[in-house]
Amino acid sequence: MAQPSPAHIRRWRQYLADERAEAHVYRELAKRREGEERDILLALADAEARHEAHWLELLGPHVGKPRKADTRTRVLGWLASRFGSVFVLALAQRAESRSPYANDADATPAMAADEQIHEEVVRGLAVRGRNRLSGTFRAAVFGANDGLVSNLALVLGIGATGVPTSVVLATGVAGLLAGALSMGAGEYVSVRSQLELLQSTAPNPDTRAALPDLDLAANELALVYRARGMTHEEAEERAQETLRTLDTTMIADAAAARETDEHEAIGTGWGAAISSFCFFASGALIPVLPYLFGLQGLAAVVVAAVLVGIALLVTGAIVGVLSGASPLKRAVRQLAIGFGAAAVTYVLGLAFGAVAG
Structure with a gap:
């Protein structure tokens, strides 16, 4: 060589x-x-x-x-x-x-x-x-992003109307508490409802216990498998095998495995609720911080926007990393969406302030 x-x-x-x-x-x-x-x-x-x-x-x-x-x-x-x-x-x-x-x-x-x-x-x-993370993670990302964007939009929109700083601060704190409670309650109801819907699709244990009493010559066991997605031939073969061995677990195997995966991906109601509440409150606090420390007018708006922008970039990058995608692209996308919504609200606030004036 x-x-x-x-x-x-x-x-x-x-x-x-x-x-x-x-x-x-x-x-x-x-x-x-x-x-x-x-x-x-x-x-x-x-x-x-x-x-x-x-x-x-x-x-x-x-x-x-x-x-x-x-x-x-x-x-x-x-x-x-x-x-x-x-x-x-x-x-x-x-x-x-x-x-x-x-x-x-x-x-x-x-x-x-x-x-x-x-x-x-x-x-x-x-x-x-x-899968274990996705349910709570979805609620956390959604909560943080919603808190950042909605409260920034609320604070900027109200501030643009020309009201005193104390009013802007009170509005921001009220938005934080109301939004966090609403998000937490909404996530709990949403996740619990979805879990209950999935649980309703699980096979009934009493039905499996009835297998030994089926008429071997005439029964509808094959229809169970066809209803769960098997072809006619596969369903007939599985039904015959089940009746021959009286394996009462075979009906539920595929459904149970799928149900477990889906339940893991959704998470728990309380986990999603607590995650959503905490992350919404954390996100919603950031736009209020400049007003809490006494900043007013344009200075408060600029600092709030910069802080929220950094937080949006961080949350977007984390989503990108965990999904195996480009952190930079996800961060920029999060920033563009968040600032776009806040900018629209700020412009509307200026318009309402001009009309009121």
């Missing part, structure tokens, strides 16, 4: 450092898992060792002193050693999706394919965490 150029050596050494760091991330995550999840993470760490061996072979005597991995991978390793949550898995998923191997002639096609498979493995590991 020809002598590699200094540029090749630098790139290969960086790849080597990144592979070692990624293996470290998976081992740290494995320490916080048990059973199958732990085995999967350790297998991913071993897979990264294959890639490490490839770069070691190419480097040969040019390995040199160990280099630092890129900043994102080092931060991910630090988070993995301390948290190991779905947040870290989401970051690991995004890191796998950014692999440069597909466009690097020095990496084998198998290595590029490995990285794509690794992304799907991590995505699969994150599913449970996302």
Whole structure:
């Protein structure tokens, strides 16, 4: 093999450092898992060792002193050693999706394919965490965003009419309390209603207990399976197997698994209510802070808008990270929507103030 150029050596050494760091991330995550999840993470760490061996072979005597991995991978390793949550898995998923191997002639096609498979493995590991989180997380994001936007719009709209600062402050506090209570109550009713609707679709245990008494020559058990989505042939086969073995769990297996996943994704009524209340109140407090500290007029408006803008960017970026998407795009989208709504309300407040004047 020809002598590699200094540029090749630098790139290969960086790849080597990144592979070692990624293996470290998976081992740290494995320490916080048990059973199958732990085995999967350790297998991913071993897979990264294959890639490490490839770069070691190419480097040969040019390995040199160990280099630092890129900043994102080092931060991910630090988070993995301390948290190991779905947040870290989401970051690991995004890191796998950014692999440069597909466009690097020095990496084998198998290595590029490995990285794509690794992304799907991590995505699969994150599913449970996302399902457990999604109900409460949805309420938290919705509550925080609604608190930020609605109270900023309320404060700016009222302030634009020209009323005294004390009135603006009182309106903001009232909006915070009313909105937080309304959001909490609404989330509780919404989630409880959805859970009750799902529970009504679960098979009746008494029906399963009636299986031994069915007429083997004439019964409608196959219709149960067809009603749940099986084809005619599949339903007939399943019904015959159920009656032959009298396995009373077979009717409910698929429905129960689906019900469990759906219930996890929705969350609990109290969890959603408390999350929504707290996050709405936290978001709604931010636009009021300048008035609480005595700012007035344009200065209060500017500070409130800047604080809310920062909060919108942060919440949007968090949503992006946890969903495995671009944090920047989600942050900008959140900011544009929030400021758009507040701007419309502010303009209407100016209009009403001019008319009243």
